Amino acid sequence: MRPNVTFGMPQIAFGRELSFALDICEQAGKVAMSHFVRGITAEKKMDGTPVTEADKECERLIRKAIEERYPQDSILGEEEAEHVISDSQRRWIIDPIDGTYNYARRVPFFATLLALEADGDIVLGVVHAPAMSETYWAQKGVGAFRNGGRIFVSSVGSANESQFNFGSPDRILSRGHWDGLRRIVELTRRQRGYGDYLGFAHVFCGQAEAMLETGVYAWDLAPMKIIVEEAGGKFTDLDGGASVHTGSCLISNGKVHDELLNALKGK
Numbered sequence: 001m002r003p004n005v006t007f008g009m010p011q012i013a014f015g016r017e018l019s020f021a022l023d024i025c026e027q028a029g030k031v032a033m034s035h036f037v038r039g040i041t042a043e044k045k046m047d048g049t050p051v052t053e054a055d056k057e058c059e060r061l062i063r064k065a066i067e068e069r070y071p072q073d074s075i076l077g078e079e080e081a082e083h084v085i086s087d088s089q090r091r092w093i094i095d096p097i098d099g100t101y102n103y104a105r106r107v108p109f110f111a112t113l114l115a116l117e118a119d120g121d122i123v124l125g126v127v128h129a130p131a132m133s134e135t136y137w138a139q140k141g142v143g144a145f146r147n148g149g150r151i152f153v154s155s156v157g158s159a160n161e162s163q164f165n166f167g168s169p170d171r172i173l174s175r176g177h178w179d180g181l182r183r184i185v186e187l188t189r190r191q192r193g194y195g196d197y198l199g200f201a202h203v204f205c206g207q208a209e210a211m212l213e214t215g216v217y218a219w220d221l222a223p224m225k226i227i228v229e230e231a232g233g234k235f236t237d238l239d240g241g242a243s244v245h246t247g248s249c250l251i252s253n254g255k256v257h258d259e260l261l262n263a264l265k266g267k
């Protein structure tokens with residue numbers, strides 16, 4: 001189901017871009033699923049992480065569509081060099097498959113992520129998980145949605161009533177946040193190591209209160225920021241900043257954010 005962004009009401013900013021993003025993510029999802037059912041071979045990138053033919057094909061598909069439709073926009077994606085249009089105030093941010101480890105091992109928790117940054121702000125985001133038949137999206141000032149229905153973060157007000165999700169513990173350790181993680185574990189009611197898009201999605205929908213990621217990139221985080229914000233929650237990096245370009249984040253329902261961030265930092 002698509003948001004009604006072109007008819008009836010006056011056009012809300014970025015509505016056409018959102019429709020475009022939803023369409024192209026759906027097409028990328030079909031590509032990913034066609035490989036998923038046939039069998040997948042992964043290779044190692046220079047940094048040791050896996051990449052599959054589907055990652056590359058999906059990114060090519062999305063880049064080509066953006067270049068045709070929005071030739072004045074810059075493009076940042078995981079699998080190819082940044083396409084910079086000087087003087088452009090807009091940049092598309094692509095993760096063709098988030099959760100490539102899962103994808104390559106036939107675990108269905110993977111998604112195509114796409115966001116648009118305008119004047120430094122993330123203004124729309126899509127998370128399309130074809131094997132789970134779920135699509136999340138948000139548009140600035142309009143709201144956050146899952147498969148056409150509005151979503152909201154939870155109203156839980158304290159860390160000791162919270163479920164805390166986290167990505168890769170090895171990077172939490174190597175980036176010096178292990179003691180912080182221990183403090184959060186002691187503070188919160190329940191913890192789950194759901195990485196990839198899934199740990200974020202639970203926060204978007206009020207099924208968990210917070211999610212921590214470290215050692216990630218803008219393409220892993222850009223749509224997560226706008227979706228959690230439009231669902232009523234909060235996104236910061238681990239220094240409390242708003243950027244998706246600093247390699248880490250805490251997202252939450254907003255109410256428990258400072259308590260968790262302070263515990264992480266030992267304040």
Ligand code: IPD
Pocket residue numbers: 049078095097098099100101167168195196197213215216220
């Ligand atoms: C990965 C996922 C994962 C995170 C990794 C990312 P990828 O994305 O987002 O949750 O912990 O750091 O690299 O590489 O599968 O697109």
Ligand code: CA
Pocket residue numbers: 055078095096097098099100
């Ligand atoms: Ca990826």
